[in-house]
Amino acid sequence: MQFEDIIRVNELTKKFGAFYAVNRISFNIRRGEILGFLGPNGAGKTTTIKMITGLLRITSGNVFVKGLNVKKQIKQIKAFTGYMSQKFSLYPLLTSLENIEFFGGISGLPRKEIKKFQQQITDMIPVKILKQKIMDIPPGIKQQVALFTCLMPDPDIIFLDEPTSGVDPKNRRDFWMQIYKLKKAGKTILVTTHNLDEAEYADRIIIIHNGKIIRQGEPSTLLKNENMDSMEDLFKKAVTDHETN
Amino acid sequence: MLELDGLCKSYDSIKAVDNISLSIAPESLTVLAGADGAGKSTLLKIILGLVKKDRGKIYLDQKPIGSDFSKITSITGYMPERFSLYTDLSVEENMNFFSDIQEVPRRRREDLKQRLLEKTGMLPFKKRRAGALSGGMKQKLALSTILLSSPDIIILDEPTTGVDPLSRIEFFNIIEELKEEGKTIIVSTPYLDEAEKGDDIVFIKNGKIIKQGSIQSLKENFPARLFRILPEGNIFKAIESIRADDEITDNVYIRGRYIKYMQSGTAGFIDRIPAKEVKKVSPTLEDIYLYYERNINAV
Ligand SMILES: Nc1ncnc2c1ncn2[C@@H]1O[C@H](COP(=O)(O)OP(=O)(O)OP(=O)(O)O)[C@@H](O)[C@H]1O
Numbered sequence: 001m002q003f004e005d006i007i008r009v010n011e012l013t014k015k016f017g018a019f020y021a022v023n024r025i026s027f028n029i030r031r032g033e034i035l036g037f038l039g040p041n042g043a044g045k046t047t048t049i050k051m052i053t054g055l056l057r058i059t060s061g062n063v064f065v066k067g068l069n070v071k072k073q074i075k076q077i078k079a080f081t082g083y084m085s086q087k088f089s090l091y092p093l094l095t096s097l098e099n100i101e102f103f104g105g106i107s108g109l110p111r112k113e114i115k116k117f118q119q120q121i122t123d124m125i126p127v128k129i130l131k132q133k134i135m136d137i138p139p140g141i142k143q144q145v146a147l148f149t150c151l152m153p154d155p156d157i158i159f160l161d162e163p164t165s166g167v168d169p170k171n172r173r174d175f176w177m178q179i180y181k182l183k184k185a186g187k188t189i190l191v192t193t194h195n196l197d198e199a200e201y202a203d204r205i206i207i208i209h210n211g212k213i214i215r216q217g218e219p220s221t222l223l224k225n226e227n228m229d230s231m232e233d234l235f236k237k238a239v240t241d242h243e244t245n
Numbered sequence: 246m247l248e249l250d251g252l253c254k255s256y257d258s259i260k261a262v263d264n265i266s267l268s269i270a271p272e273s274l275t276v277l278a279g280a281d282g283a284g285k286s287t288l289l290k291i292i293l294g295l296v297k298k299d300r301g302k303i304y305l306d307q308k309p310i311g312s313d314f315s316k317i318t319s320i321t322g323y324m325p326e327r328f329s330l331y332t333d334l335s336v337e338e339n340m341n342f343f344s345d346i347q348e349v350p351r352r353r354r355e356d357l358k359q360r361l362l363e364k365t366g367m368l369p370f371k372k373r374r375a376g377a378l379s380g381g382m383k384q385k386l387a388l389s390t391i392l393l394s395s396p397d398i399i400i401l402d403e404p405t406t407g408v409d410p411l412s413r414i415e416f417f418n419i420i421e422e423l424k425e426e427g428k429t430i431i432v433s434t435p436y437l438d439e440a441e442k443g444d445d446i447v448f449i450k451n452g453k454i455i456k457q458g459s460i461q462s463l464k465e466n467f468p469a470r471l472f473r474i475l476p477e478g479n480i481f482k483a484i485e486s487i488r489a490d491d492e493i494t495d496n497v498y499i500r501g502r503y504i505k506y507m508q509s510g511t512a513g514f515i516d517r518i519p520a521k522e523v524k525k526v527s528p529t530l531e532d533i534y535l536y537y538e539r540n541i542n543a544v
């Protein structure tokens with residue numbers, strides 16, 4: 001394997017005015033793993049993802065993706081990364097099929113290829129729904145369409161920011177089976193979630209709070225080390241430990 | 246007391262709300278649980294007159310409201326799924342603005358504002374522009390603005406989507422307090438964990454109520470036996486291989502590090518599932534939801 005650590009994050013920092021949203025965090029993401037990224041609201045998860053994917057300027061520190069520097073080689077990096085944002089960045093006034101055409105276009109896919117994808121999604125979702133405006137379809141389907149568009153350029157590395165927020169228990173599980181399929185296909189996945197049962201589906205988790213990493217490791221090892229039975233307890237302890245320090 | 250009688254609403258050929266009848270007791274917490282697109286939001290909007298119903302009646306304290314929805318809206322606080330904040334105003338300015346339009350008495354306002362921001366952990370961010378808040382922080386601010394007016398009835402459409410686990414607990418503590426103060430609360434949510442706090446749980450699918458009851462009755466009358474299985478190795482691999490068995494495939498699902506197996510009939514296949522540990526457990530609301538969700542005919 002060429003890069004065991006497919007992403008290296010070093011002393012990464014984001015300041016908004018005098019406020020540190022992300023404060024000198026360092027971590028690596030291993031090729032082919034599912035990394036669960038957890039933390040309270042405002043912890044800095046989205047900000048971190050946006051810096052790694054080149055959507056937000058880095059205040060200080062460095063990020064290397066497959067050895068490429070995000071600050072300098074973001075164009076090349078974008079060619080093999082996919083990002084599904086917290087509020088699914090689909091165009092609400094366009095239909096699903098139109099969104100696929102649009103995002104296929106910006107990814108530089110040929111027309112024939114885009115047509116193929118439009119055909120492909122009709123196997124998953126009824127055409128009638130695909131022809132409705134995004135703003136009129138249920139979030140669970142929106143989420144499927146968003147993931148689909150994010151996977152069209154066939155990225156190696158996938159960032160999913162709260163893909164299961166607002167999704168019901170059944171669809172949440174179906175979604176995780178899809179994430180597992182991506183892993184089996186060799187993809188590297190970073191996923192944020194507020195559903196702590198899902199944290200146990202990750203190979204490793206990182207918990208951040210106030211822009212700092214407060215725990216990281218394999219879910220089962222973390223639980224064992226702190227002698228805890230549930231992720232809820234671990235999360236709570238990590239957050240309160242950090243706040244009282 | 247709020248009563249819904251035979252409410253219906255169709256869009257084209259889709260029955261968004263299909264003959265829903267429901268009594269909502271005063272000073273209670275009713276939780277509407279269901280998949281996306283199940284009809285929860287449409288139902289809530291019908292109650293508020295924001296969506297015109299095709300059929301059915303709504304009663305408030307035994308009297309039909311007819312087409313006068315102001316009878317309800319004048320005493321109700323509503324947080325829609327897609328709420329709006331003033332992104333250019335700070336957190337505090339948003340609170341003040343909503344206090345003004347909701348005519349919150351001055352002497353109550355400061356105290357209430359302080360308490361709500363403190364409870365939601367938003368106090369340190371009082372001066373921050375709402376547009377610069379994280380997703381979950383926006384959600385918390387939106388809820389706080391609704392609670393300012395202390396309405397009699399509070400309707401919250403998926404208020405905790407995107408809200409972190411610790412804040413979610415706080416949220417429901419606030420709701421409990423409001424209930425104790427005499428409020429009637431209706432909350433829709435896809436998170437069944439927090440639905441455990443409800444007095445009455447209503448499962449909705451395809452616009453219909455598929456099951457309803459108190460937590461206790463739902464748990465006591467759960468018609469299947471439930472096993473919690475700790476698999477060997479990777480959870481996804483394990484469930485994939487278990488699902489290859491036709492007789493088990495529909496009755497297993499993942500939950501954290503465990504696989505859950507619902508045994509409905511008399512025949513059990515538990516012996517066929519390779520496991521490190523098997524334990525018979527009592528169902529959570531999520532298990533109960535998943536049961537009725539797939540066994541609609543068993544209702
Ligand atoms: N443009 C901005 N200006 C000022 N502060 C900002 C801006 N964008 C984000 N922040 C702040 O940075 C912090 C981190 O926000 P971020 O969106 O990364 O949190 P998060 O961990 O993704 O939270 P959530 O779970 O709610 O999505 C928050 O305090 C947020 O208010």
Ligand SMILES: [Mg+2]
Nearest residue numbers: 045046086380
């Ligand atoms: Mg976020």
